[in-house]
Amino acid sequence: MNNIRELLLKKLNEQFSSAIESLNNFRDETTIIIKKEYLISVCTFLRDDTELAFDSLRDVTAVDYSGFLQNQPPHDHDISVPEKIQQQLDTRFQIVYNVYSMKNNFRIRLKVKLNEDEKIATVSTVWKSANWYEREVYDMFGITFDGHPDMRRMYLPEEFQFHPLRKEFPLMGIPGSLPLPKH
Amino acid sequence: MRKVHFTEPSERIIQALNDQDTSFTIDDPLEHTMVLNMGPQHPATHGVLRLLVRLDGETVISCIPDLGYLHRGYEKLGENCSYHEFITHTDRLDYLSPLANNVAYTLAVEKLARIEVTKRVQFIRVICAEMARLASHFVFLGTMCMDVGALTILLWSFREREKLQDIMDVLTGVRFTNSFARIGGVANDMSDEVKKMISDYVEQFPEKIYECEKLVLSNRIFIDRCEGVGYISKEDAISMGATGPILRGSGIAHDLRRDHPYLVYNELDFDIPAFNEGDVLARFYVRLNEMKESIKILRQCLEKIPQGNVKPPAPKKVLPDKEKIYSKMEELINDFMLINFGINPPIGEVYNAIEGSKGELGFYIVSDGDGTPWRLKIRSPSFCNLQVMPQMIKGNMISDIVAIIGSVDPVMGEADK
Numbered sequence: 001m002n003n004i005r006e007l008l009l010k011k012l013n014e015q016f017s018s019a020i021e022s023l024n025n026f027r028d029e030t031t032i033i034i035k036k037e038y039l040i041s042v043c044t045f046l047r048d049d050t051e052l053a054f055d056s057l058r059d060v061t062a063v064d065y066s067g068f069l070q071n072q073p074p075h076d077h078d079i080s081v082p083e084k085i086q087q088q089l090d091t092r093f094q095i096v097y098n099v100y101s102m103k104n105n106f107r108i109r110l111k112v113k114l115n116e117d118e119k120i121a122t123v124s125t126v127w128k129s130a131n132w133y134e135r136e137v138y139d140m141f142g143i144t145f146d147g148h149p150d151m152r153r154m155y156l157p158e159e160f161q162f163h164p165l166r167k168e169f170p171l172m173g174i175p176g177s178l179p180l181p182k183h
Numbered sequence: 184m185r186k187v188h189f190t191e192p193s194e195r196i197i198q199a200l201n202d203q204d205t206s207f208t209i210d211d212p213l214e215h216t217m218v219l220n221m222g223p224q225h226p227a228t229h230g231v232l233r234l235l236v237r238l239d240g241e242t243v244i245s246c247i248p249d250l251g252y253l254h255r256g257y258e259k260l261g262e263n264c265s266y267h268e269f270i271t272h273t274d275r276l277d278y279l280s281p282l283a284n285n286v287a288y289t290l291a292v293e294k295l296a297r298i299e300v301t302k303r304v305q306f307i308r309v310i311c312a313e314m315a316r317l318a319s320h321f322v323f324l325g326t327m328c329m330d331v332g333a334l335t336i337l338l339w340s341f342r343e344r345e346k347l348q349d350i351m352d353v354l355t356g357v358r359f360t361n362s363f364a365r366i367g368g369v370a371n372d373m374s375d376e377v378k379k380m381i382s383d384y385v386e387q388f389p390e391k392i393y394e395c396e397k398l399v400l401s402n403r404i405f406i407d408r409c410e411g412v413g414y415i416s417k418e419d420a421i422s423m424g425a426t427g428p429i430l431r432g433s434g435i436a437h438d439l440r441r442d443h444p445y446l447v448y449n450e451l452d453f454d455i456p457a458f459n460e461g462d463v464l465a466r467f468y469v470r471l472n473e474m475k476e477s478i479k480i481l482r483q484c485l486e487k488i489p490q491g492n493v494k495p496p497a498p499k500k501v502l503p504d505k506e507k508i509y510s511k512m513e514e515l516i517n518d519f520m521l522i523n524f525g526i527n528p529p530i531g532e533v534y535n536a537i538e539g540s541k542g543e544l545g546f547y548i549v550s551d552g553d554g555t556p557w558r559l560k561i562r563s564p565s566f567c568n569l570q571v572m573p574q575m576i577k578g579n580m581i582s583d584i585v586a587i588i589g590s591v592d593p594v595m596g597e598a599d600k
Binding site: 026027029055056059063064068069096102107127129131133136140149150152155156158164165169171 | 195196199202250251254256258259260263294295297419421422423424426435437442443530531532533534536543545547549551552557558560562566567569570599600
């Protein structure tokens with residue numbers, strides 16, 4: 001397992017040394033934050049490299065970090081982590097790609113930082129499975145994926161104006177935001 | 184608040200349907216195509232799945248699944264529940280195998296909070312997960328056969344499932360939404376009575392499954408309706424993110440129980456059934472053989488399960504026993520703190536997945552050190568497997584759609600979350 005991780009990091013450092021923003025290992029899981037503009041080339045490389053062979057994209061999601069670690073006292077455990085994470089929180093969103101290599105039985109997490117008004121390139125051209133996952137992110141967070149073949153909402157009606165998993169959306173919903181059809 | 188007005192709600196979905204790639208030849212094409220709505224209340228759509236299909240005669244040339252009729256916002260709810268509170272919600276995701284969902288969620292939280300569970304708990308959880316797999320596959324067996332017109336098997340498989348529910352009733356106290364796993368353990372220890380019940384069940388199972396097998400697999404109509412229908416290739420299955428019996432039905436013996444062993448699966452001996460055909464029948468066989476493997480696992484668990492405690496000594500993270508709360512001050516305080524303020528895991532993020540009955544069931548949790556998760560994402564296998572369905576349906580006859588939906592075995596509770 002560790003060999004694959006080392007091989008992956010070595011190859012990424014060789015090919016995309018300027019693309020990697022930060023690396024993190026927490027609970028034996030590897031998280032790599034990459035720069036937005038390198039997303040497609042890094043993903044294509046991960047998929048096509050015969051040794052790494054990250055052929056399966058298992059999930060895409062986003063995290064809204066607005067208000068993260070604010071107004072709350074630090075707890076007594078793992079004091080070192082907040083400082084590390086705090087540096088990464090200069091954008092509102094982070095898109096999280098859960099990529100799996102069937103050949104090596106190895107999973108990594110790719111992350112891309114994104115501001116509220118920014119768009120991000122779709123990886124559905126690299127892995128077909130990204131199609132629905134990205135639609136779900138679009139529906140729940142309002143993040144648009146550039147070049148996506150079918151950018152429609154996943155769960156909610158097209159007319160719904162809000163994105164429920166954004167932190168400002170109240171848990172009980174917004175009254176009157178979704179009227180029933182008249183007939 | 185500005186009112187939203189409904190314009191043409193189906194315009195974009197019809198556009199998406201028309202935009203789909205339809206590059207294959209039909210023997211006897213018609214001049215016109217027709218758009219047909221299947222569901223959301225069609226009896227064969229397993230709940231509230233709606234399919235938009237474009238037909239040329241009786242051949243489906245493109246298809247779009249439309250979700251959202253059940254959307255309950257579980258991920259938003261997860262961000263506002265404490266880690267303990269959310270266990271009951273996981274039951275409602277894949278409601279055909281709630282025990283497996285509990286186990287998947289608690290394993291993710293334990294990974295985040297770094298809680299080690301005892302060996303006995305690990306065995307009990309494996310027993311729970313395998314019983315959940317059996318219960319879920321029995322529903323598949325019944326409904327899939329019913330979809331292609333064999334009704335008797337539905338009654339038989341539900342009879343067998345009821346026996347499992349009886350065991351779960353004695354084990355967990357609840358028949359359906361069990362909420363049995365706890366962070367750091369399970370709600371109650373497994374009694375000898377339950378052990379005896381499982382052992383009796385395991386003994387009578389081969390004969391019962393053989394009856395079911397004999398009934399459907401010797402039936403020419405059943406085989407003809409399943410063989411070669413709903414084909415999905417190995418490459419497409421991987422690329423489109425399919426997991427579980429769909430991936431294994433396409434010839435890839437990928438199973439997280441073996442590839443990423445969790446609990447005590449690496450101490451148990453079992454096979455991963457896989458078939459190369461990639462059609463409805465292959466997926467049927469995969470599940471049928473998986474049930475037999477689950478019985479094998481249950482049998483080994485009953486032999487190997489050790490005696491011991493079902494809760495680790497971690498009072499700041501694990502709920503104390505109920506009887507101790509009523510008699511001891513320390514336990515009362517711990518219970519109060521855990522219920523009111525939560526377990527407060529360290530800041531960080533984890534993803535943990537198990538092999539659920541339908542595929543990879545994973546929970547991604549981002550923690551800000553508070554009592555509730557900052558973000559809780561559920562990687563539900565039904566949602567991901569449904570994405571493969573248009574590829575399977577395309578080029579088949581309209582009557583095959585029900586068999587294909589049956590073979591995907593979606594549970595809309597977790598697809599719509």
